[in-house]
Amino acid sequence: MCSRACSGSCSALRGSDDGVTMSTIEISGLLTFTIAIVVFFVGSGINRAIPPLGQFNIPEAVTGGLLAALATLVAYQFSDTAIVFDLAARDLLLLYFFTGIGLNARLDDLLAGGRPLVVLLVLTVVYLVIQNAIALGAVGLLNLPEGLTVFLGSASLIGGHGTTIAWAPLIADRFGVANAMEVGIAVATLGLVLASLAGGPIARYLITRHELKSEPGQEAVVGLPKAVDERTDDDISHVSLLRTVLVLNVAILIAFGLEEAVEWTGLKLPMFVVCLLVGIVLTNTVPRLLPRVRWPTRTRALALVSDLALNVFLAMSLMSMQLWSIGGLGIALVVVLAVQTVAAVAYIIFVVFPAMGRDYQAAVISAGFTGISLGATPTAIANMTAVTKTHGPSPRAFIILPLVSAFFIDIINAAAIGFLAS
Numbered sequence: 001m002c003s004r005a006c007s008g009s010c011s012a013l014r015g016s017d018d019g020v021t022m023s024t025i026e027i028s029g030l031l032t033f034t035i036a037i038v039v040f041f042v043g044s045g046i047n048r049a050i051p052p053l054g055q056f057n058i059p060e061a062v063t064g065g066l067l068a069a070l071a072t073l074v075a076y077q078f079s080d081t082a083i084v085f086d087l088a089a090r091d092l093l094l095l096y097f098f099t100g101i102g103l104n105a106r107l108d109d110l111l112a113g114g115r116p117l118v119v120l121l122v123l124t125v126v127y128l129v130i131q132n133a134i135a136l137g138a139v140g141l142l143n144l145p146e147g148l149t150v151f152l153g154s155a156s157l158i159g160g161h162g163t164t165i166a167w168a169p170l171i172a173d174r175f176g177v178a179n180a181m182e183v184g185i186a187v188a189t190l191g192l193v194l195a196s197l198a199g200g201p202i203a204r205y206l207i208t209r210h211e212l213k214s215e216p217g218q219e220a221v222v223g224l225p226k227a228v229d230e231r232t233d234d235d236i237s238h239v240s241l242l243r244t245v246l247v248l249n250v251a252i253l254i255a256f257g258l259e260e261a262v263e264w265t266g267l268k269l270p271m272f273v274v275c276l277l278v279g280i281v282l283t284n285t286v287p288r289l290l291p292r293v294r295w296p297t298r299t300r301a302l303a304l305v306s307d308l309a310l311n312v313f314l315a316m317s318l319m320s321m322q323l324w325s326i327g328g329l330g331i332a333l334v335v336v337l338a339v340q341t342v343a344a345v346a347y348i349i350f351v352v353f354p355a356m357g358r359d360y361q362a363a364v365i366s367a368g369f370t371g372i373s374l375g376a377t378p379t380a381i382a383n384m385t386a387v388t389k390t391h392g393p394s395p396r397a398f399i400i401l402p403l404v405s406a407f408f409i410d411i412i413n414a415a416a417i418g419f420l421a422s
Contacts, residue, residue: 022080029086036090036315039064043315057200057367057386061311065318066193073323085320093313094378098272098402099251100306101381102279103297105399116356117400120365123352124372124409127344128154128416131373134343136420138336147175150420151184152336154413157191160376162270163410164188167417174421186333189321194341195375196318199383202345203367206353207391212360214392240301247296248305251278270410276402298395307385314382344373363387364394368401377405 027035043064047053053063072083135153139146150156150171156164164184172180206212255275262274287295296302348366356362367387371380380401388394 061314062196068319090316096309099275102276147177156187191374199367199370206363244296
């Protein structure tokens with residue numbers, strides 16, 4: 001039995017094909033959380049030491065997380081040790097983050113974001129079709145098993161790890177593809193890395209090329225600006241932070257209470273989406289019904305808590321990637337992902353950015369679209385956060401994109417996967 005502080009060198013051993021015994025070190029939740037914070041600071045230090053990383057808006061958690069993932073890969077390759085992290089805290093941080101996004105969604109922003117939201121949804125659906133068409137073509141040209149089509153397309157890239165895990169057993173059984181899970185996880189993992197690295201540079205290119213700026217008077221949704229803040233009425237205190245955490249906890253508890261009701265409707269919504277919706281409802285009702293209650297919408301305290309949750313979540317997600325699972329999948333996987341990445345970048349620059357209005361908000365959404373097309377919603381938000389910390393807030397982008405990527409597109413993607421798997 002491993003200790004609670006760090007589950008030591010557990011002997012959850014498995015044999016490999018060459019007879020080498022592989023040991024597993026299981027890292028407990030508290031230590032995982034602590035390591036994630038250290039990983040963030042390491043990434044922050046590297047970004048400061050290598051200015052181009054900051055200039056291209058690479059999130060600190062991405063820099064540190066990728067370095068940590070490479071370290072676990074080295075341990076796996078050279079000491080036959082697999083390091084596994086307890087990610088229970090990561091799931092809670094995801095709920096905090098999306099609840100915070102919901103609490104910042106004012107009704108006027110939702111109404112103003114109606115048309116852009118519809119446009120972005122249409123653009124995402126079109127790209128979902130393109131992505132799966134590329135996957136279909138790749139399977140045919142490279143003579144790959146037919147069942148891998150969904151995992152070289154929207155199941156793993158737009159859907160991410162969760163969708164991959166959910167569909168892999170069915171695909172493996174229906175098409176007789178024994179390594180469907182491994183391929184899907186590898187594609188989702190590489191997609192997450194590519195999305196984390198591509199979003200910032202895309203936004204920087206668009207902002208610089210078109211000389212875009214944030215609208216004056218906008219308030220930060222996630223994170224505080226990197227520039228020195230000249231405000232003197234700083235509302236961050238232990239009271240404001242506790243008030244913010246209390247509201248977040250109440251919203252999350254309400255979401256858990258509604259879980260059975262949501263399931264009864266037949267909708268299969270991730271809990272973080274339910275938290276997002278509860279946050280939206282609360283922030284547009286409570287301040288009107290109880291005007292004396294100090295609500296955390298668009299406060300620096302909520303921006304700070306959301307940023308903390310996002311960065312630690314992202315650090316945990318990236319440092320826990322088992323990069324060794326990618327090995328042995330062949331050059332075909334690299335070729336397909338290269339094509340998918342080029343297609344995504346071209347689509348973002350030449351379709352998404354113009355269709356969303358060619359303004360600063362469009363550039364921020366373009367950074368986030370890499371998360372939709374290649375990675376995951378938290379990656380998309382992390383990319384947008386890195387951009388807005390440097391170039392200025394864009395509140396509506398943080399409302400529009402999560403609603404598309406974390407709600408509508410999941411339903412459409414499920415239908416597309418079902419069609420390809422039929």
